[in-house]
Amino acid sequence: MRTAIRKHLRDFIAILALFTVAIGVSSYILVNQRLTLPGWVPVIGKDFYVIKGAFSTAQAVTPGQGQTVQIAGVSVGELSEVRLKEGQAIITMRLDDEYDGRVYKDASALLRPKTGLKDMVVELTPGKRAAGAMPEGGRIPVSETLPDVNLDEILASLDADTRDYLQLLLGGGGEGLRDNGVALRRALKRFEPTGRALRKVNEQLATRRANISRVIHNFSLLTEELGDSDDEIAQFVDSSNAVFSSLASQDANLRATIRGLPTALDATQQALSGAEALGDELGPTLSALRPAARALGPSLRQSRPFFRETTPVIRDEIRPFTRSAQPFVRELRPTMRDLAAATPDLSESFGVLNRLVNTLAFNPKGEQEEGFLFWASWFNHLGGTLFATQDAHGPIRRGIVIISCTSLNILDQVTQTNPQLATLIGLLNAPRRAAVCPGAGTPGAGASPTPTPAGGGG
Numbered sequence: 423m424r425t426a427i428r429k430h431l432r433d434f435i436a437i438l439a440l441f442t443v444a445i446g447v448s449s450y451i452l453v454n455q456r457l458t459l460p461g462w463v464p465v466i467g468k469d470f471y472v473i474k475g476a477f478s479t480a481q482a483v484t485p486g487q488g489q490t491v492q493i494a495g496v497s498v499g500e501l502s503e504v505r506l507k508e509g510q511a512i513i514t515m516r517l518d519d520e521y522d523g524r525v526y527k528d529a530s531a532l533l534r535p536k537t538g539l540k541d542m543v544v545e546l547t548p549g550k551r552a553a554g555a556m557p558e559g560g561r562i563p564v565s566e567t568l569p570d571v572n573l574d575e576i577l578a579s580l581d582a583d584t585r586d587y588l589q590l591l592l593g594g595g596g597e598g599l600r601d602n603g604v605a606l607r608r609a610l611k612r613f614e615p616t617g618r619a620l621r622k623v624n625e626q627l628a629t630r631r632a633n634i635s636r637v638i639h640n641f642s643l644l645t646e647e648l649g650d651s652d653d654e655i656a657q658f659v660d661s662s663n664a665v666f667s668s669l670a671s672q673d674a675n676l677r678a679t680i681r682g683l684p685t686a687l688d689a690t691q692q693a694l695s696g697a698e699a700l701g702d703e704l705g706p707t708l709s710a711l712r713p714a715a716r717a718l719g720p721s722l723r724q725s726r727p728f729f730r731e732t733t734p735v736i737r738d739e740i741r742p743f744t745r746s747a748q749p750f751v752r753e754l755r756p757t758m759r760d761l762a763a764a765t766p767d768l769s770e771s772f773g774v775l776n777r778l779v780n781t782l783a784f785n786p787k788g789e790q791e792e793g794f795l796f797w798a799s800w801f802n803h804l805g806g807t808l809f810a811t812q813d814a815h816g817p818i819r820r821g822i823v824i825i826s827c828t829s830l831n832i833l834d835q836v837t838q839t840n841p842q843l844a845t846l847i848g849l850l851n852a853p854r855r856a857a858v859c860p861g862a863g864t865p866g867a868g869a870s871p872t873p874t875p876a877g878g879g880g
Contacts, residue, residue, distance in 0.1 A: 470499070471522040473515055475531045475544065475562040479569045480504045480511030482540035483533070491515045491544045494638045501544065510564055515544060528553035530566040530646075542570065547642055581663075583670055825852060827859040 427434050483489065483504050491499040499517035506512070513533075517525070526549035536543045549556075556562075577585065599606060627634055648655065669676070785793035833852060837844040 469519045470516040471519050471525075472502075472558060473517065473525060473529075473556055473560050473562070475513050475515060475567050476507075476564040477511045477513060477531075477533055477567050477569050478564060480513055480533070481570060481572075482535070482542050483511070483513060484542075485514075487541075489542050489544075491517060491546055493521075493546050493548060494635055494642065496635075498546070501542075512561070513544065515546070522558070523555045524548055525556045526550060526553045527556050527560070528566070529556060529562055530649075531562050532567070533569045535570055540570075547646070584666070587670075825858060827855075830855055830858055 483501060485501050485503050489501045490497045491501065498521055499515055501513055502516045503514035504511055525546070528549035530547045530549070532545040532547075534543055534545055535541060577588075580588070782794040785791075785796065830852065833847050833850075837847055
């Protein structure tokens with residue numbers, strides 16, 4: 423044997439090399455094919471937690487091609503088998519053994535494509551702990567699963583008018599993009615900065631995996647609620663269909679509206695041209711306001727203690743007062759309505775009063791011709807002196823009586839004809855005829871000289 427090996431050493435080494443390469447290639451293929459050995463194989467064996475799901479269709483599901491099972495976007499197992507039973511596709515899912523007891527009886531599953539080439543994954547929702555753990559080999563019923571929906575199924579669900587409009591849209595898009603491939607390519611190139619910005623956003627999102635997991639979990643809860651409200655969603659779809667049908671019946675009005683758009687756009691362009699001048703003026707104005715805005719900062723910071731001190735007053739005093747005053751305000755509503763009805767008359771009355779006060783206070787020429795209110799102080803002074811003297815019977819009102827000869831003749835005649843008035847005329851303390859009419863000898867004789875003050879009071 424050794425002699426044969428030494429004799430054919432080169433061939434022997436080549437065979438060993440081929441055998442080694444074959445082992446390496448086989449290992450690489452098996453690893454990429456996700457070959458796993460049963461748990462009873464020592465060291466390299468692995469146990470799985472196996473459950474099943476019933477789907478109405480298992481289109482594009484190919485076990486052994488690396489199609490995975492995901493929970494909240496995290497791969498937890500793979501699809502190992504699919505078979506037909508009683509008109510349903512039964513998909514066997516091998517989950518990692520650590521998820522044993524973490525999938526519950528009310529779990530649900532969605533069959534979704536991971537890529538545009540129908541690389542399918544099963545999105546598994548574990549369910550709630552209160553439903554109890556799903557046993558090994560348990561099956562998720564078809565009522566809790568949803569298959570993938572193809573684009574042709576969506577298009578088939580559209581009515582004839584909608585499909586026609588969609589064809590018109592695609593045809594119009596083709597006409598619009600005809601001979602504009604270079605412009606479209608340039609437009610798409612402008613998305614490169616957006617892609618870089620999105621990459622930074624994704625990097626930040628990757629650093630916050632916990633938050634993303636929570637968002638996905640909350641989204642799954644939202645999806646569950648939407649699944650529980652399928653009747654309302656169906657009603658919403660029906661209502662939307664009715665709305666679109668109404669829009670389709672108003673196509674003439676829509677065309678008229680679209681025909682009026684150029685005029686509106688021209689007016690908008692003119693308005694924007696005018697706004698450009700406003701912007702030119704507004705820029706320097708805002709720049710000039712910046713120092714004032716900066717100076718306002720310290721004032722606002724100094725106002726914070728005031729706001730902190732007034733907050734308890736508003737919360738503990740003003741708010742309780744307003745709440746306690748609400749019943750009284752409600753009681754005042756009828757009174758306020760009546761007052762509102764009387765307000766026009768009151769306004770007219772106050773207007774007249776205002777004109778009266780203006781007339782009294784009017785002082786046209788100042789010292790040369792004083793207004794009425796100028797004499798108010800004299801009136802107040804004379805009013806005090808008018809009632810300054812009194813006795814046990816009350817105040818004595820002062821006065822000045824102006825008497826002429828003619829007045830004395832009349833008083834004498836009244837005294838002779840009416841004895842009752844003669845007593846009052848005697849109390850008048852009128853001056854004697856000789857003092858007023860020096861040239862008169864008898865009553866009624868002589869001319870009427872200048873009136874003479876009688877004086878006195880009573």
